[in-house]
Amino acid sequence: MKPAPFTYHDPTTADEAVALLATHEDAKILAGGQSLMPMLNMRFVVPDHVIDLNRIDGIAGIRDGGDSIEIGAMTRQRDLMGDDVIAAKAPIIPAALHWVGHFQTRNRGTIGGSLCHLDPAAELPCLMALYDAELTVQGPEGERKVPFAEWPLAYMLPSIGPDELLTGVSVPRWGGNTGHGFVEFARRHGDFAIVAAAALLTVDGGKITRAAISIGGADVRPIRLTEAETALVGAAPDADAFKAAAEIARGIEAMSDAYVTSAYRQRLAATLVERALSAAASNLNGSA
Amino acid sequence: MADTRDIELTVNGESHAANVETRTSLGDFLRHGLDLTGTHMGCEHGVCGACTVLVDGEAVRSCLMLAVQANGHDVTTVEGLAEDDGTLGALQAAFWKHHGLQCGFCTPGMLTSLTAFLRDNPDPSERDVREAISGNICRCTGYQGIVDAALDAAKTMQQGS
């Protein structure tokens, strides 16, 4: 249970990291280490090179961008939970982070690492899907932006080249009279979600004017329930509307594995979507 | 040829310099490099919590950090929680009083995790404590003694005694 030998690099700039990635074919990036280190320890991955990002300045931090929140990829999950700007402008993020691992893992784990590791059950990708966040990727040719919808390519495979680095995430602010709900089901607190549902609702004059629903854990990528979102707009935020959304959630195509059938995931999705929407309707607070 | 690096770090208030293989975890370095065997390696994939130490005051899994990543940082292990003269800290004394340990394997991780938690949450509810230790697995105690100890220690520390 010890890693196989590798050559360790700790660049101090993002450019240096990109150059290292371009030079070394068999390299893995070390961010928070909470996903990579277990894989290294079990020799599940056996890279020749490990490129540690922890000494790089400038790719961590949270900045209020007015209409958006700009988050550096190396921002620790703990810092996302304790940040005032995020608490005010995207409170679903700290709410969901309570479900991410344990406080010891959140002290090291990063948002960038979670988005690049792209575990189907991970909460942060589910939230970035919810917000249609925009990711900034740096490569040898410069920077490019990736809308989150295009980010997951396949099972645990993001849309990033072998010589590229995720440097930041931009989360658009919803504003208005908006509420949020995040509900997850796992066997034990801190376990990976079997299914998670995230919802944002904006209500104006007693009617829903904007809705977003994201389901995690059901498929290899978070599922945006666009059909339900469209149906909710113009409806009153009541139990019937949420039940209808839940029925749409029940119809998603869901993964099956040794532990949980797709039918069970569909049932969970329906229940959790309903609960997330109810929660969102009950905490409309003019900020999120 | 193994890939090694020179590192310097402070552990329990003392400076140490060493040359380590880059693949060595912080936990293994503390145990084998510095003979601080209080930190225990239970699972080596971050779920059991027995390896938890404080790095710059924050509770982290020493099995999921490389020793080289601790270069220039401040580490506190269970061995660093007592007073200089060996008197048990408030949390340790409470564990003793409330039978918060039996075999002792999870205990170092419990103590370091709770040290950080109580520092940041000086007046927790029982539920808060249970959530705080949800990342530390104990096979012996059933957790009640640990929870009682944490709540008692919180009271003691609040009273400043």
Added chain:
Amino acid sequence: MQLENSFTVPAPPDVAWDILLDVPRIAPCMPGAELTETVGERTYKGNAKLRVGPVSLTFSGEAEITEIDTAARVATVQAKGNDTKGRGAASATVVFKLVADGDASRVDITSDIDLTGSIAQYGRASGLIDAIAGQIISDFAKNLEAEIGSAGDGAAEASASAAQTADTAATPTAAPDAAAPDNAISGISLFFRALWSMIRGAFGGKA
């Protein structure tokens, strides 16, 4: 585990048969594959790289065409390789059968694959292997089509780009441009389309 796949070659059976038996010519069309040595008349050594989620696997081994039935256009290949990082080994018996399909030829492939070592866990996710195999073959067919189409010229380009291994996705910026059937595209498509088409994989639990 048993797999069944097929692909189409844009050439009549006689022509296709000869092409397919010309291993050094077609090896570069296989994404992630690299032919390193021709050992005997029908034995070849090489490497194959592929990626499953966060894990890159490189197999190094050999393949031998053990039976050729020219009349029936059936060939059997025995292949075996070890993961170069010691995580296990794979061995396969693959039977290729070529039949006429209009002006073209269809190749039906039946594979019997054994995995040993820690990589054997992927065998449980047989849908995943299925999809990866399906994608490899689909990319191979596309590359082969281009190779045959461009006769001699295509070969050099296809082999140059095929030598880029498919261990991680190449720059996936815009939609892959239709220009070349080369492996910059197959690099990504190998992984992502394979896994997407599988979708309901059996790869449960956590990494």
